[in-house]
Amino acid sequence: MSPWSWCAVKSDQTRVLPSGEIDDSKLDGLPQPVDQAPTERGATARFIAVRILVLLTLISGTIYIGWRWLFSLNFDAWWIAIPLVLAETYALIDVFFFGFTLWRAKSRPAPPAPPPGLTVDVFITTYNEEIDIVRRTAQAAKRIRYPHRTYVLDDGNRPAMKAMAGELGIGYITRGPGWENRPLHAKAGNLNNALLQTDGEFLLILDADQVPRPQILDRTLGYFSKRTIALVQTPQEFINVPDHDPLGSQAPLFYGPIQQGKDGWNAAFFCGSNAILRREALMQLGISRYVIELEEAVATALRGATRVLRRARRRPEAKADPRVAAALDEIRFAVLAARRAVRDHTESLATVTYRLQQTITRVSEELVGADLALIAQDLEAIGELNTETSADFDVLSDVGSNVDALTARELSPLGALSSVQKLLRSIDVDRDDEAQPLMPLATISVTEDMATSMRLHDMGWGSVYHHETLADGLAPEDLGTMMKQRLRWAQGTIQVMLRENPWAQKGLSFPQRTLYFATMWSYLSGFAALAFFAAPIIFLVGGVLPVSSSALEFFLRFLPYLVISQLLFFVASRGLSTWRGQQYSLALFPIWIRSVTSAVANVWFGTPLGFVVTDKSGPSGRAPLRLVWPQLVVAILLVIATIVGVIRLVLGIGEPIGTAINVGWVVFDLIILSVLVHAVRYRGYRAEEKSEGTAA
Amino acid sequence: MEDGPGGVVVLKPEGRLNMVAAPAVREAVASIVEGGRTKIAVDLRAVEFIDSSGLGALISGLKTARQAGGDLRIAGANDQVRLVLSLTNLERVLTPYDTVENAYGDA
Numbered sequence: 053m054s055p056w057s058w059c060a061v062k063s064d065q066t067r068v069l070p071s072g073e074i075d076d077s078k079l080d081g082l083p084q085p086v087d088q089a090p091t092e093r094g095a096t097a098r099f100i101a102v103r104i105l106v107l108l109t110l111i112s113g114t115i116y117i118g119w120r121w122l123f124s125l126n127f128d129a130w131w132i133a134i135p136l137v138l139a140e141t142y143a144l145i146d147v148f149f150f151g152f153t154l155w156r157a158k159s160r161p162a163p164p165a166p167p168p169g170l171t172v173d174v175f176i177t178t179y180n181e182e183i184d185i186v187r188r189t190a191q192a193a194k195r196i197r198y199p200h201r202t203y204v205l206d207d208g209n210r211p212a213m214k215a216m217a218g219e220l221g222i223g224y225i226t227r228g229p230g231w232e233n234r235p236l237h238a239k240a241g242n243l244n245n246a247l248l249q250t251d252g253e254f255l256l257i258l259d260a261d262q263v264p265r266p267q268i269l270d271r272t273l274g275y276f277s278k279r280t281i282a283l284v285q286t287p288q289e290f291i292n293v294p295d296h297d298p299l300g301s302q303a304p305l306f307y308g309p310i311q312q313g314k315d316g317w318n319a320a321f322f323c324g325s326n327a328i329l330r331r332e333a334l335m336q337l338g339i340s341r342y343v344i345e346l347e348e349a350v351a352t353a354l355r356g357a358t359r360v361l362r363r364a365r366r367r368p369e370a371k372a373d374p375r376v377a378a379a380l381d382e383i384r385f386a387v388l389a390a391r392r393a394v395r396d397h398t399e400s401l402a403t404v405t406y407r408l409q410q411t412i413t414r415v416s417e418e419l420v421g422a423d424l425a426l427i428a429q430d431l432e433a434i435g436e437l438n439t440e441t442s443a444d445f446d447v448l449s450d451v452g453s454n455v456d457a458l459t460a461r462e463l464s465p466l467g468a469l470s471s472v473q474k475l476l477r478s479i480d481v482d483r484d485d486e487a488q489p490l491m492p493l494a495t496i497s498v499t500e501d502m503a504t505s506m507r508l509h510d511m512g513w514g515s516v517y518h519h520e521t522l523a524d525g526l527a528p529e530d531l532g533t534m535m536k537q538r539l540r541w542a543q544g545t546i547q548v549m550l551r552e553n554p555w556a557q558k559g560l561s562f563p564q565r566t567l568y569f570a571t572m573w574s575y576l577s578g579f580a581a582l583a584f585f586a587a588p589i590i591f592l593v594g595g596v597l598p599v600s601s602s603a604l605e606f607f608l609r610f611l612p613y614l615v616i617s618q619l620l621f622f623v624a625s626r627g628l629s630t631w632r633g634q635q636y637s638l639a640l641f642p643i644w645i646r647s648v649t650s651a652v653a654n655v656w657f658g659t660p661l662g663f664v665v666t667d668k669s670g671p672s673g674r675a676p677l678r679l680v681w682p683q684l685v686v687a688i689l690l691v692i693a694t695i696v697g698v699i700r701l702v703l704g705i706g707e708p709i710g711t712a713i714n715v716g717w718v719v720f721d722l723i724i725l726s727v728l729v730h731a732v733r734y735r736g737y738r739a740e741e742k743s744e745g746t747a748a
Numbered sequence: 749m750e751d752g753p754g755g756v757v758v759l760k761p762e763g764r765l766n767m768v769a770a771p772a773v774r775e776a777v778a779s780i781v782e783g784g785r786t787k788i789a790v791d792l793r794a795v796e797f798i799d800s801s802g803l804g805a806l807i808s809g810l811k812t813a814r815q816a817g818g819d820l821r822i823a824g825a826n827d828q829v830r831l832v833l834s835l836t837n838l839e840r841v842l843t844p845y846d847t848v849e850n851a852y853g854d855a
Contacts, residue, residue, distance in 0.1 A: 251767065335800030336836045339807075343837035400843040402810060406819050511835050 098623060099158060105620035106151035112613040113144045119609050126600040132583075132590050133598035139583035142576065147617060149570035152563070154624050156316025157309045159519060163274030170273055172200035172328075173252035174264075177242055179207045181260040185526070187216050189263050194220060198269035201252065207242045225249055239324070240493040240500030247334060247492055255334075259325035261526035262288065268522040272328050275516045282333030282513035283505055285311070286326045286520060290527035292737040297629075298730040299534045300636040301527035304628040311517040317563035320517035321571075322505035325525070333513050337504070338492035340511065347394060350401055354391045357472040361387065364468035379415045383469060386411045416469050496551045498661060499544025503552065506568055510559035529736040531728075532679055535643055538636075542575045542647030543654075543661055550655040577637060578644030585641075585686050585721060588714040592697030595706065603709045635727035642682040680728050687725050690718045756787045756852050762794040765802030773802070777809035777820065786818020789848045793824035798832055806842060821851040 117140060126133045174193045178186050186204060193202045203223035206213045217224035225246045227236070237244070243257065254273065258264055272284045287307035293299075314320045322329070361384045370376045390408045393399040494503035505515060528534040554560060554568035590596050599606060621630070653659040677684065694715055700706035750758050757780050761773055773790075780788055790806065792798075806822060813820040823845040825833065833839040845851040 332799055336803075336832070339800055339803055339836040339838060342807075343841055347840060397840055400839065401841045402819070402821070403843050 095159060098626070101623050102154050102157070102620065105616060105623060106154055109147060109613070109617045109620050110151055112609075112616050113147055116609045116613040117141055117144045120599070124599050124601040124606070126596075126598055129590075129596045129598055132587060132596060135583040136587050136598045139580035142580045146570075146574060146577070149566065149573060151620070152566055153310055153313035153317075153570060154620075155313065157313035157624070158316060159312065160315070160516070163272070163516075163518075164277060166198065166270065166273030167277070170198075170254060170276075171252040172198060172254045172256060172269060172273070173246075173250045174200050174202040174256045174258065175205050175243065175246055176203065176258045176260055177205045177207070177239055177325075178213065178260040179239075179242075183210075183212050183216055186213065186260045187220070189258060189260055190217070190220055190222055192263045192265075193258065194222065195266050196256075196264055196269055197266045198273065200256070200269060201250070203246060203250065205242050205246045207236075207239075223250075235495070237491070237495040238498065238500075240491070240495045240504075243493050243500075244338075244491050244495075247331070247338075251331075253331055255329045255331060257325055257327050257329065258523065259525065262325045262523040263525070264326075264523045265521075268326075269328070271520060271522060272516075272518055275518070276328075276330060278514070280512070280514045281516055282330045282508045283320075283322055283515040284328045284518050285320055285323055285515065286518045286522045287311075288323060288326055288523070288525055289521050291524045292526050292529060294737060296730070297632050298727075298734040299528065299531065300632040300727070301534070303633065305625055305630045305633055308519065308628065309624050309626070312519060314567050315515070315517035317567055318514050318561070319509065319564040319567040320505075320515045321568070322501040322508075322515070324499070324501035326523045327501075330513075333508055333511075334492035334504075337507050337511060341491060341494075341507075346401060350405065351391065351394050354387055354394065357387050358384065358391070360468050360472055376419065379419050379469070382415055383412055383472070387472070412469055412472060419469075497544045497547040498540055499548070502545060502568075502571070503548045506548065506552065506554060506557065506560070509564050510557045512559060529734075531731045531734065532676070534731070535640070535679060538640060539643050539647055542644055543651045545572050545575050546648050546651035547655055548572070550651060574637075575644055575647060578641040578646075578648065581638050581641035581644075584638075585690070588717040588721070589689050589693040591710060591714045592693040592700075592706075592718070595700065595710075597710055603713070632727065635724050638724045639683060639727050677732065680732065683725055683728055687722060690721055694718050754787070754852055755785070756789050756848070757785045758789045758791050758848050760791045760794060763796060765792075765795045765798040765805070767799070767801040770801040770805035773805040774808050774812075777812050781812050781816045781818070786813055786816040787852065788813050788818065788820045789851045790820065790822045791824050791848050792822055792826070792829055792844075795829060796826065798829045800836070803832065803836060803838055806838075810842065821845060823848045823851045 117137075120137050120140060125137060174196065176186060176189050176193060190202060190204060193200075196202075201223060203225050204213060204217045206217075206224065206226050209226045214224045214226075227242070227245055231241070231245065235241070247255070254276065256264070256269065268286070272286065275281050275284045288303070289307070290301050293301045311320050361380055364370060365377065365380045365384070370380055386408055390404045393404045394401065492504075493500045494507055497503045509515065528537055549569075549572040554565040554572075557565065560568070587598055590598075650659070650661050654661050697706060697711050697715060701708060701711050750760070759773070759776055759780070761769060763769065765773065777788060780786075788809065790809070795802075806820070810820040820842075822842050824847060825844045830839075830844060833842070833844055
């Protein structure tokens with residue numbers, strides 16, 4: 053029964069960036085910019101207080117949840133008792149993750165000034181933003197003090213955007229013909245495309261509506277004097293948000309203690325904009341992904357070869373002629389050995405494929421004399437196969453179609469051999485590395501940023517979270533757009549969890565695995581929210597208590613947990629206003645649930661996500677109520693339940709203490725949901741429109 | 749570039765195999781193959797440092813040699829080169845042999 057503790061410590065739901073502590077063994081003697089030393093007097097005291105509170109929270113929380121599981125479950129009402137205790141356990145685990153994150157949350161000292169002469173490309177990514185928004189960002193990018201080149205990466209391919217870039221004298225990059233009829237991979241594809249057309253050692257990535265400040269590179273490039281640093285992320289803050297922040301746009305907890313805490317464990321992650329990346333790290337990542345895909349392609353081809361050979365072996369010619377049978381068997385063994393070698397990584401792909409081809413060539417030559425008539429016939433069939441795999445990034449589908457084409461045919465034994473050889477050659481280790489073989493930014497998720505930084509960490513690179521606002525952004529100004537944005541972040545995070553679960557990444561340290569997983573875990577909160585809404589309704593209407601305990605017993609264990617965790621939250625957030633974030637982490641429960649169901653359907657069943665690019669260009673009046681109908685239904689049920697509960701009390705059916713507790717719980721739920729009232733009524737940031745008139 | 753055992757052509761890049769040096773490696777491989785030799789060994793003993801461009805050149809050279817029915821193998825990599833090969837998984841494509849002689853031990 054602790055919705056309070058749960059939402060009080062909601063951790064990562066607003067995304068931010070990483071920072072990191074570095075493995076000193078990888079340093080190469082260059083000046084070391086970073087060390088986690090507190091810079092202010094108060095910081096040390098707070099740091100110690102946070103650690104003490106983390107321990108106390110975890111102890112009290114464990115006592116409470118342990119008691120809940122062992123001594124307080126009402127098994128007669130298991131159908132609500134079990135979901136509720138699971139939800140509470142979920143929340144406690146979330147608290148554990150939050151405490152782990154905070155354990156090393158400190159401010160970094162300023163980095164050294166960067167040496168002169170580094171080359172930097174500034175990328176402004178755009179898809180459908182208005183020209184003027186991009187122009188404002190591009191003009192500011194030109195004013196960045198450290199020498200650099202600026203490019204607009206226009207995935208909308210708009211002539212007016214190109215003209216604007218020409219007018220400002222900056223680069224303009226759009227997708228080339230190589231991308232036609234290929235998966236575009238949204239923003240990740242846009243960045244990958246630009247990466248191979250530019251050559252700066254470092255890349256500053258900016259969303260179209262993130263206006264950089266002139267010192268952004270001077271303040272961040274210094275971190276890269278440590279050769280293991282691949283990423284420096286800075287905060288994303290928004291200037292078109294009123295103080296009461298009706299849409300919960302600002303994320304002071306995330307771009308603050310959370311990213312600083314992740315940074316303390318070298319797990320600060322990339323948030324898509326306002327970040328500087330080392331090109332070499334991305335390119336190495338691209339190569340490593342290329343290798344993995346190649347490996348899969350070879351494995352697929354070898355499986356296909358096995359099928360072709362097995363079928364050929366069953367044909368009458370093979371049975372009739374022992375020489376043919378022996379040849380096929382020899383090749384089959386060679387293919388099986390190759391499959392094993394590829395699977396177990398005992399030999400390199402080049403070695404395996406080379407030897408297999410040599411074997412096939414030799415065996416075929418030995419057979420040739422005996423089988424000429426059939427060859428002619430088969431070569432004709434094989435000639436129709438498309439073994440030209442063009443660009444690289446669809447390796448798998450190309451191989452798949454080749455395998456299908458081959459196995460669909462009835463080939464004579466010798467034909468089978470040469471077609472197997474041809475198949476191998478088509479996926480040989482000879483993929484073109486020029487067109488776009490490399491996809492350095494991860495394309496497994498609609499949030500390429502987090503996926504990419506996890507891979508960088510997996511390879512041993514370090515990251516930094518630099519806690520200083522160096523760009524001024526625009527946030528969505530209406531509820532609908534905001535919800536789409538949150539849905540996308542949540543979907544992307546769940547996609548990464550399903551496709552590349554941090555626990556399975558061998559290169560990550562235990563803290564890194566924990567912290568990536570913590571972010572993913574926080575997005576599962578929608579299901580817990582259902583239990584937290586349902587429990588008071590069920591009690592007030594039906595008198596069913598999921599907890600079998602006296603009120604005293606309950607409060608004795610619950611209150612310490614609640615009070616201490618609230619205190620932790622207060623101290624850790626340094627007095628910043630994080631209430632909005634807390635409200636939204638619960639109030640947007642339908643979004644979180646949908647993100648999980650749609651990402652599961654996408655990853656496991658290939659259903660499209662229904663992904664929409666966030667439109668941040670401006671408000672369009674009041675948001676429709678249908679956006680929040682599930683929350684509306686919940687609010688109405690809560691009110692009805694309260695009325696029923698009071699009536700039951702008056703009639704003498706209800707139990708007074710239980711009713712009081714649950715009415716209090718309902719009031720809390722309603723206060724949380726009330727944030728949506730402000731959000732639906734919000735019509736955009738008018739003050740900004742006025743000041744922009746004068747600024748322009 | 750020199751002749752090795754068994755008809756193998758040995759390519760010996762030196763110094764830093766990076767964005768500056770990578771095109772030369774590609775061109776060298778291409779000209780060897782055009783000249784009718786297809787078994788190439790890249791002797792990396794004199795390479796102090798390799799980056800992703802250098803790796804790209806090796807992949808590209810492998811492709812060129814394979815298309816001509818030959819092969820490209822690498823040997824003598826120092827610790828930095830081996831570390832990069834390992835970090836990028838490229839060692840799972842190209843076996844780093846100790847010496848040029850071992851590289852074509854099966855030939």
